[in-house]
Amino acid sequence: MASVRQDRLLSEFEALVTIDSVSLKEREMADYLKEKLTELGCEVEEDDGAQAAGGNAGNVIARFKGTDSTRSPILLSAHMDRVTPGVGIRPVREGNIIRSSGDTILGADDAAGIAIVLEVLRMLRDNRADHPDIEIVFSFCEEKGLLGAKALDKSKLRAKLGYVIDSGGPVNRVVVQSPSHITLDVKIKGRAAHAGVEPEKGIDAVQVAARAISQMKLGRIDDETTANLGMISGGRATNIVCDLVEVRGEARSMSREKLERAVASIQETFQESCSAAGAILEFGSEIEYETYNISPSSEVCQRLRKAGEKLGMEMHFVSAGGGSDANIYNAQGIECVVLGAGYFKPHTLEEYLDIEEFVKSASLVYEVVVA
Numbered sequence: 001m002a003s004v005r006q007d008r009l010l011s012e013f014e015a016l017v018t019i020d021s022v023s024l025k026e027r028e029m030a031d032y033l034k035e036k037l038t039e040l041g042c043e044v045e046e047d048d049g050a051q052a053a054g055g056n057a058g059n060v061i062a063r064f065k066g067t068d069s070t071r072s073p074i075l076l077s078a079h080m081d082r083v084t085p086g087v088g089i090r091p092v093r094e095g096n097i098i099r100s101s102g103d104t105i106l107g108a109d110d111a112a113g114i115a116i117v118l119e120v121l122r123m124l125r126d127n128r129a130d131h132p133d134i135e136i137v138f139s140f141c142e143e144k145g146l147l148g149a150k151a152l153d154k155s156k157l158r159a160k161l162g163y164v165i166d167s168g169g170p171v172n173r174v175v176v177q178s179p180s181h182i183t184l185d186v187k188i189k190g191r192a193a194h195a196g197v198e199p200e201k202g203i204d205a206v207q208v209a210a211r212a213i214s215q216m217k218l219g220r221i222d223d224e225t226t227a228n229l230g231m232i233s234g235g236r237a238t239n240i241v242c243d244l245v246e247v248r249g250e251a252r253s254m255s256r257e258k259l260e261r262a263v264a265s266i267q268e269t270f271q272e273s274c275s276a277a278g279a280i281l282e283f284g285s286e287i288e289y290e291t292y293n294i295s296p297s298s299e300v301c302q303r304l305r306k307a308g309e310k311l312g313m314e315m316h317f318v319s320a321g322g323g324s325d326a327n328i329y330n331a332q333g334i335e336c337v338v339l340g341a342g343y344f345k346p347h348t349l350e351e352y353l354d355i356e357e358f359v360k361s362a363s364l365v366y367e368v369v370v371a
C-alpha cells in the first residue's frame, strides 16, 4: 500500500502556513499553489471571481489527469484563506503536535487541507496508481461568506462528487449534513426627541427593540434549528430619545421549512412591537447557504467507507452546525462531504494540528481517489 511521506507533508504544511493569506488577500498563496500544481503536471487556471468580491486572488482550479478517462472525475477542495489574527504565523512543533507561537492562529484551517491535496497528488505521481481525473479547487475567501465557492463557475468542473478537506476533529468524523443559514439585518426606526424637554414626542427604538427581543425564542429553537441576535447598536446621545436601532443576527436549520418559520416568527415579533409603538420596521434577511444531507449509501460515502476499511478506520457520518464550501458545491449538484484535516480548535490562538491525524487524513484521501 502506498504511504504518505510524512516529512514531505509536514514541510509543505509549514511552507503554506508561513505564507500570509487572510481572507481576500490570498495573492501570494494563489501564486505559490499555481506553481506547485503546474510542477505536478496539472492544467491550472485562476478565475476572476475575486474582482466582484474585492479580493486580490481568484479561485485556483486545476485538473490532474487520471489514468483512465472513462472513470468519473473526483473533486478535491480546500480553501486558501484564514481568519485573523493570521499574519506572520510561526508554527511550533511539540512532539506529535504543531501549534502557533501563541499570538496568531495556526492556520491549519485550511492549510492542512491544501497540504493533504498536494501530498495526494504527489503520491499519485510517484506510485503511478490508477485513478480517475482529479479536479482541484483551492477557493478564496471561504471564511467570510464562502465568497470564492459562490463565485466559482461550476461549468468549469465535470466532477459529480467530491471531498472538501476542511473540518476540525478526528479524521474519521465525516460531515454529511449541514444546515441552511440565513442572516438577518433589522432596523427599527423610532423618532428622536429631547429626552428631558419633550420625551413624549419621541418613539424610543431601544425600548421597541427590547420589548420584541424579550419575547422571542432564541438559541436552540428545536433539535434542527438555532437562532441568534449577535449584534445590536443604536442611539446617538443619552439626552436624545433613540430613533434608530440596528439588530443583526442569524438563523440556521437542517430543515428549510423550519428555518423559514423561525425567521418569520422573529419578523412578526419585531413587527408587533413596532406597530404598537408607531415605529417603522425594516427587516432584511438573506440566505447565506443551503442545507445538504448526503445519504451514507451514496457513492461519495461508500468510497470513504471502503478507503477507511483498507486503513482500519471506521467512518462516522455526522452533521455539523456550520457551513463550508461543500454547501455551495452540493447546491450546484456536486455531491460533497467534508473531511477532517487533523486540526483542532480552529479560529482560536490554541489551534493545533495533530500530526498523526493529519497523516491519516492524507492516507484516507489517497485511498478514496484510488478506490
Ligand SMILES: [Zn+2]
Pocket: 079, 109, 110, 142, 166
Ligand atoms: Zn476552514
